[in-house]
Amino acid sequence: MQGNNNPTRYVAIYCRVSTDEQAREGVSLDEQQERLKAYCRAMGWAEEVLLFIDDGFSAKSTDRPQLNRLMEYIRKEQISKVMVTKLDRMSRRLLDLLTLIDMFQEHQVSFISISESFDTNTPSGRLTLQVLGAVAEFERERIRERVLDNMFHAANxxxxxxxxxxxxxxxxxxxxxxxxxxxxxxxxxxxxxxxxxxxxxxxxxxxxxxxxxxxxxxxxxxxxxxxxxxxxxxxxxxxxxxxxxxxxxxxxxxxxxxxxxxxxxxxxxxxxxxxxxxxxxKQNIAPRAKTSPHLLGGLLKCGHCGAGMSIGWSGSPNRRYRVYRCSANKNNGTCTSKQYRANEVESSFLSGLSMLSQSLSLELIPQFAEKENSPADQIHQRIQAAKNRYKRKVEAYTSGLIDLSDLEEEKQRRDRILLENQSQSNMIEKLPIEQLSEIIGNKISTLIEAIEILPVEEAKSLLGTLILKVTVHGEKELDIELDVI
The missing domain is CATH 3.90.1750.20 (Putative Large Serine Recombinase; Chain B, Domain 2)
Incomplete structure (x- = not known):
């Protein structure tokens, strides 16, 4: 046994077969081993032989157990030659093959394929390797294209x-x-x-x-x-x-x-x-707001600046009461909005829902739909604005004023707006006025009943199905925006 400075080097025999190859072509592992061992004897190589066998693994990936084990031996300078029966036993992809060969040569390991009769330690062997690798990859792509064509036909x-x-x-x-x-x-x-x-x-x-x-x-x-x-x-x-x-x-x-x-x-x-x-x-209510024990948490917006309203407490230690306050006012003082008693705001909200339920009729919906700034018009305006904004970004990119990343970010924004608003547009076109009115009326009635009898956390789940947002201008002055989609 030699010392660590001159470790023993082996001839590595690598064999691989995937299940479908063995069934189709009869490429057995035993046959590969016998051919490679016979070649070693014919060449008179005295090095000891190590076997690396990957049974049932495709050549599409180089992440195979025995191939990984072989790489460890190579990194430890314990392999002098790597032998395969055919080039595609190692890999069918030229890029993967060249990567492996580069590593072999880095550690003074020759790569030998007995069917193609070449050795990568010679210039002619390296040239042959690249040519055969390109042919193997070309054939694999042809097979893939045929499979895809068949799948496209079946899908159609x-x-x-x-x-x-x-x-x-x-x-x-x-x-x-x-x-x-x-x-x-x-x-x-x-x-x-x-x-x-x-x-x-x-x-x-x-x-x-x-x-x-x-x-x-x-x-x-x-x-x-x-x-x-x-x-x-x-x-x-x-x-x-x-x-x-x-x-x-x-x-x-x-x-x-x-x-x-x-x-x-x-x-x-x-x-x-x-x-x-x-x-x-849409993301109407933040996850934390959904579990809030306060009815309008996550839905209530400030009438002064549009920021969200957060819950807090006010009053003396013995007479504390809940309040809604503007987050912009609370966090950085940029809004002058005052705080509102939560009980009063929530009571006004329930009264507003009752009024909506009682006043909703078939006469209101057509009037609403006929306005110049109807929901359909608003959706069209949002879609057109997104398209125009993206068009301007394309022109800016063409002129070298912005980076590609800025253009891609704008494209993602445009696609998101188109998806959201197109779904809403389809709904408005498909639902008759009578059906739309009935859906809204039933939802409001169900929501009012749920708020009266269910715990706040459960009632809020239903609240998010109908209410888009509530804007507070005063404890008894609210704007309720419905989500009819």
Missing amino acids: QGKWLTQSPYGYHLEQKELVIYESEASIVRRVYDLYLNQGLGFLAIAKRLNEEGLPSKQNKEWSIRSIKLMLSNPVYKGTFVWNRTDSSKKKRKLKDDAEWIVIDDCLPVIIETVMWDRVQAKMT
């Missing part, structure tokens, strides 16, 4: 290509509604839209009732959010949204998506699905 025919979503079963590559799960999907949408529960509250309720998700796991914030945003439930097929060829998935451009409307069994009506998307793009 409405065939489902992956595991069925919760609420459906898969029969002959077509989705069919599985009612025991579909009823839970409808309930989740109702809990979120009509009862004001958030993702966590919905997940917690389903878990407490012992209702498992598709994979028999507990529900989570992510699984609830994915369910509420999945267009499959309104009958829309969407495929090819993400690029999964790399470790980190990336959202593709809209133009590459396959979107087919009204081709799948419907669990959630389009109107309800659109309303859920509109709500998800």
Whole structure:
């Protein structure tokens, strides 16, 4: 045994096969080993042989157990040669191959492929390596393109290509509604839209009732959010949204998506699905405000400066009472608004809701819709303003006045505004005036009853389904802005 300054170096035999390759081509691990050992004997190499076998691993990634183990031996200067039967046993990607070869040469390790008859310690071997690597990568891309073409064709025919979503079963590559799960999907949408529960509250309720998700796991914030945003439930097929060829998935451009409307069994009506998307793009109440024991926490805005109103206490130690005060006044003194007694403000709010409920009629809604600055007009103005602002940013970028990061930030802002307001616009166009009036009236009545009988925390969940914000000008002077979408 040699000392540490001159460690023993081995010949590494690396073999790999993926399950589908072995079934398709009969490329067995035993055959690879025998061929490589016979080559060593024929070459008269006296070094001891070490085996590194990756069974059932694809060449698409270099993150393989035995390949990683081989790298550790190389870093410790314990390998003189690395042998494979064919180039693609090591990797099918030229970039990965060159990266590995660079590391081999850094540690004076030659790379030998017996089928292609080359050794990377020679210039001709390195040239051959690059040529063959390019050919291997080209062939892999051709196979990938053929697979994608087949998947595109199936997707355009409405065939489902992956595991069925919760609420459906898969029969002959077509989705069919599985009612025991579909009823839970409808309930989740109702809990979120009509009862004001958030993702966590919905997940917690389903878990407490012992209702498992598709994979028999507990529900989570992510699984609830994915369910509420999945267009499959309104009958829309969407495929090819993400690029999964790399470790980190990336959202593709809209133009590459396959979107087919009204081709799948419907669990959630389009109107309800659109309303859920509109709500998800808004953030009416901050998470902390939702759990506040004060009725208007998170909803109340200052009539002087528009800042949020926070809760506080006032009065003597023996006669303390709750107050709402402007956050801008409290934190930095930039607003001159006074504080308001919370009980008075909340009482005025309930009175205002009762008046809205009593005065709401079919006569008011058409008048509201016919105004020049109607909700539809406001939505159009917001969309157009976002487009114009982005257009100006593009011109500024072209002129070299701003960086690309500024332009991308503006694009994200524009897309967010378009998504939110387009969903609202669809709702206004689809709902008849009578139906809109009935929805608002029923919501107000339900909300008033809930506030009277439920704990404040539970009543606030329903409050967020109807009230967009409340602006206070005085303890008995409030503006209540409804969220009718």
